Amino acid sequence: MIGFIVRRLLALVPVALVVGTITFALLHAAPGDPAALMLGSEATPDQVARARERLGLDDSLLAQYPRWLLDIVRLDLGDSLFLDRPVTTAISERIVPTLQLTLYALLIALLLGVPAGVVAAMRQNSLIDRLLMLLAIAGSAIADFFLAILLVLLFAVTLRWLPSGGYVPFLDSPIDHARSMLLPSLALGVSIAGLPARLIRASMLDVLHEDYIRAAVARGLSPTHVALRHGLRNALLPAVTVLGYTLGDLLGGAVVVETVFNLPGMGQLVVNSIARRDFPVIQGVVMVITGCYLLANLLVDVLYVYIDPRVRDRYVGR
Amino acid sequence: MSAGKARLTSDEALRSRPSGWRATYQPDRRRSWYRLFVSTPIAVMSVAFLLVVALGAVFSPLITPHDPRFIDPDVRLQAPSTSHLFGTDELGRDVFSRLIDGGRVSLLVGVTVTLISAALGALFGIIAGYYRRLDAIIMRVMDGFMAFPGILLAIAVVISFGQRASSVILALSLVYIPAVARLMRSTTLVIRELPYVESARAIGQSDPRILWRYVLANAVSPLIVQCSFIVAYAILAEASLSFLGAGGDPEAPSWGIMLRDGQRLLGPAWWMAVAPGTLLFLTVFAFNLLGDALRDALDPRARERREDGVVR
Numbered sequence: 001m002i003g004f005i006v007r008r009l010l011a012l013v014p015v016a017l018v019v020g021t022i023t024f025a026l027l028h029a030a031p032g033d034p035a036a037l038m039l040g041s042e043a044t045p046d047q048v049a050r051a052r053e054r055l056g057l058d059d060s061l062l063a064q065y066p067r068w069l070l071d072i073v074r075l076d077l078g079d080s081l082f083l084d085r086p087v088t089t090a091i092s093e094r095i096v097p098t099l100q101l102t103l104y105a106l107l108i109a110l111l112l113g114v115p116a117g118v119v120a121a122m123r124q125n126s127l128i129d130r131l132l133m134l135l136a137i138a139g140s141a142i143a144d145f146f147l148a149i150l151l152v153l154l155f156a157v158t159l160r161w162l163p164s165g166g167y168v169p170f171l172d173s174p175i176d177h178a179r180s181m182l183l184p185s186l187a188l189g190v191s192i193a194g195l196p197a198r199l200i201r202a203s204m205l206d207v208l209h210e211d212y213i214r215a216a217v218a219r220g221l222s223p224t225h226v227a228l229r230h231g232l233r234n235a236l237l238p239a240v241t242v243l244g245y246t247l248g249d250l251l252g253g254a255v256v257v258e259t260v261f262n263l264p265g266m267g268q269l270v271v272n273s274i275a276r277r278d279f280p281v282i283q284g285v286v287m288v289i290t291g292c293y294l295l296a297n298l299l300v301d302v303l304y305v306y307i308d309p310r311v312r313d314r315y316v317g318r
Numbered sequence: 319m320s321a322g323k324a325r326l327t328s329d330e331a332l333r334s335r336p337s338g339w340r341a342t343y344q345p346d347r348r349r350s351w352y353r354l355f356v357s358t359p360i361a362v363m364s365v366a367f368l369l370v371v372a373l374g375a376v377f378s379p380l381i382t383p384h385d386p387r388f389i390d391p392d393v394r395l396q397a398p399s400t401s402h403l404f405g406t407d408e409l410g411r412d413v414f415s416r417l418i419d420g421g422r423v424s425l426l427v428g429v430t431v432t433l434i435s436a437a438l439g440a441l442f443g444i445i446a447g448y449y450r451r452l453d454a455i456i457m458r459v460m461d462g463f464m465a466f467p468g469i470l471l472a473i474a475v476v477i478s479f480g481q482r483a484s485s486v487i488l489a490l491s492l493v494y495i496p497a498v499a500r501l502m503r504s505t506t507l508v509i510r511e512l513p514y515v516e517s518a519r520a521i522g523q524s525d526p527r528i529l530w531r532y533v534l535a536n537a538v539s540p541l542i543v544q545c546s547f548i549v550a551y552a553i554l555a556e557a558s559l560s561f562l563g564a565g566g567d568p569e570a571p572s573w574g575i576m577l578r579d580g581q582r583l584l585g586p587a588w589w590m591a592v593a594p595g596t597l598l599f600l601t602v603f604a605f606n607l608l609g610d611a612l613r614d615a616l617d618p619r620a621r622e623r624r625e626d627g628v629v630r
Contacts, residue, residue, distance in 0.1 A: 018462025022471075026478045137610065141603035143554055145561055146595035149581055153592070157585050164584075252467035256558050260581060270470075274477060274564050282477055286470045294465055 004305060008298050017069075019290055023283055024068050028061060051081075077284035082276050087284035091266060095288070097167055098265035101184055101254045106247070108189025109196055116193070117200025121208060121235075122227050133201070136194030144253045148187035148260040155183060165262035184261045188253050195246050196239070203235040210234075237308050244300035248293050255289070354615040361611030364604035371601055375421035384412035386419040386571050395587045405589040407579060413593050416571040420594065423560075423572035424601065427486055428553040432545050434491040439498020440541060444529055446499065447506025457503065460496035468493040472555060473564045483566035486559060490552050501544055505537040539616040543609055550605035557598050573598045 035051035036043060043051075052058055055078075056067065071078070077087035116136065120129040156164035162183055168176040207213065208231055216226045258267035266285050273281040305311050355361050374381065383403075390410035398405045404413040446456040463471065468490075475489035509515060510533065518528050559565040560574025561581075568575065573594040580591025 014458055015461050015465050018459055019465050022462055022466075023474070026474055137606045138599075138603055141550065141554075141606050142599045143557055143561075143577075143595065143602075145558065145581075146577060146591075146599065149577065149584065149591050149595060153584055153588055157588075248467040252469035255467075256469065256562060259562065270473065271562050274473065274562065277477070279477070282474060286466065286474045289470055290466050293467055 001305075005298075005302055008301055012294055012298065015294065016291075019287070019294075020069055020072055021065075023287060024065060027279065027283065028064075072287065077287065078280040080273075080281045081278045082273075083278070083281070087280050090269060090281060091284055091288050094264060094266045094269045096169075096265075097263045098251075098254050098258065098267065098289075099292070100170070100181065101188065101258065101263065101265065102247070102250050104181055104185035105188035105192060105250055105254065108185055109192040109246075109250075112190065112193040113196030114200050116197040118204060118227060118232055120197065120201045121204030121231075122223070124205060129201075132197065136197040139191055139194035139197075142191055144188055144191040145256050145260050147191050148184065148257050151183045151187050152260065165260075167261075167263045167265075180261075180263075184257050184263060187260070188250065188257045191253065192246060192250055195249070196243060199239045199242050200232075200235060203238045204231055206238075207231050207235045237304065240300060240304055240307070244297040247296045247300075251289050251293055255285075352615070355611055358611045358614070360607050361615075364607045364611070367600065367604045368608070371421050371597075372425055374418045375425050378415075378419045378422060382412075382415035382418050384415045386411065386415040387569075388412075395583070397587075398589055404593040405587065407576075407587070407590050408583055413576070413590060416576060417573070417594055417597055420571045420573045420576060421597075421601075423483065423566065423570055424553045424556060424598070427483065427490065427556040427566075428549045428605075430487050431490040431494060431552040432548045434487070435494035435498050435548055436541060436545050438491070439495045440502045440534065440537070442495065443499035443502025444506045444533055444537070447503040448510055448525075448529060448533065453503070456499070460499050463492060463496045464500075466493075468551075469555060469558055472559055473562065476559060476564050476566075481564065481566060481568065483570075486556055486566045489559075490555055493555070494548050494552065498541070498544060498548070501540060502537055505540055506533055509533050509536050543613045543616060546605055546609035546612055550602045550609065553598070553605070554602050 035055060035057055036048045056064060059067075075088060077091075079086050080090050083090050113136075116132045120132040123129050152164045155162045162179055164183075166180055168180045170177040204227075208227070213226060213230055216230050217223070221230075254265065255267035255270060258265045259271050262268065266289065270282055270285050272278075273285075378386070388411060390406075393402070393406050393410040395408055396402055396406040396410075402412050402414065404417065406412055407416070442456050442460065446453045446460075466474075472486075472489040472493055475492060476485045479485040479488060515528060515532050518532050523531075556565065557572070557574035557577065560572050561578045563578070565572060565574055576594035577591050577598070580587070580589075580594065583590055
């Protein structure tokens, strides 16, 4: 198992290298002087020169590139131009709400999506199947931030049941934490839920055509029992790997939804940085979230090997 | 061994065209794809709705009841009425007119991004799938782009290249090219092993000709299906970028910017956010339904799966 994890980690190296190179290239391929671009049009030549020196932009690209890669490996993402602290510090102060929101939304998406997918597959082509799939498409067609706005309009502005924004840390008050996170998690979770629903339905339909399902039905087992114990258990496996990719949508969506609710997460950090043209912070957040996404996919792969005995035997070799 | 050069009579040609890239196709189940598409009410409704939005966007200077940029402090934050169908915003601008005009940005970005991603994605994907030696390099780069959550890559690109519509188009193309490339690569991997490609090679056809006439021609239907989804995602992503303040020209009315403005005034003027959000939803929904209907019409495997029953 450890050998497998190490191999998967090593496979991440080229991807991470490409990711780093793209981010580096973005800063330098952009037309114009990055330093001048960052400081805006009102900057004096003197300020630009100082910024260039601080960022090491006067060296050749060939000299800058390895230094940049080395800095990333050492988890040094540079300093924020405005916040007066290293980017890693700024991000670590903000990472918790974003990850919490992502996790809660994932739970909601699975709680809604998996049962919907199972029911739709069991009643293929029925009215309920068509209705559920239409809902799933509608869910992925609604902008997560618009869903967030609608929820605020209904539950905060009109009914006044829940706060329209703000964040309470879990340890301060679990109940207020839940109240502050409920609407953002719902907005993000519902807008993602269509994906697991469609995935589970598709892989359930593949599985339900297998001989062992027919055999189980022929033995007289109840349809629900067959669908859940024989069908879902096998259908989950292919769905799990694809689910890893939805984490990218979730993390990206979390960044957008956060801003609607004023959650002090990485999304708010990014939006403030866009307005201030704080390049290092934007790049830092992009790299950190991409890193989270890659690691989450690695975790999904490991989980996959762990839960599927056929794959486990191939890799662990017992 | 359809497609290629064979000249068939109209009906026969229509029937066989999308079938080339699949081997397990049962002729007796065949119906021409466009007839199947037209017989799906949802698909027809989606196309009709999208046509209305598109016509509105194209002819917006002629048909908007008010100038979408005209500021009129006398009618600030007015609720929907007959003179202002969807109300006015905090500067007294007519929301309905801004909606029609905002469709220009959304559709321009959506369609341009899709054309660019389809062209370049198909090019990279087919080359990677056909020339196995280039496969590793091309696909590693594509994997690198796909490793970014799309919206974040787009933000980084737009901010580096400056907030213009062209930057948004570049940014979103970079997001969707790898997805097209991945699909076209896997489709090419299947097609390149088919007998008609081998016979084309055997009679000495050049590689570019094989790729164009045989590989691409037979990979077109999955590409078309993916394109209609990319239009949907690109429109949604453009709105997200504008909403976050990382869109193109902040002065041009766009649905994302209207939502951004409306979000701040939800209490006093709910229509400012609900109107553009609903139109955005309906447009993206219509493109998604269109994609689904196209997939069902073009891919008989999906159709067959839909037709035969399953254990209840």
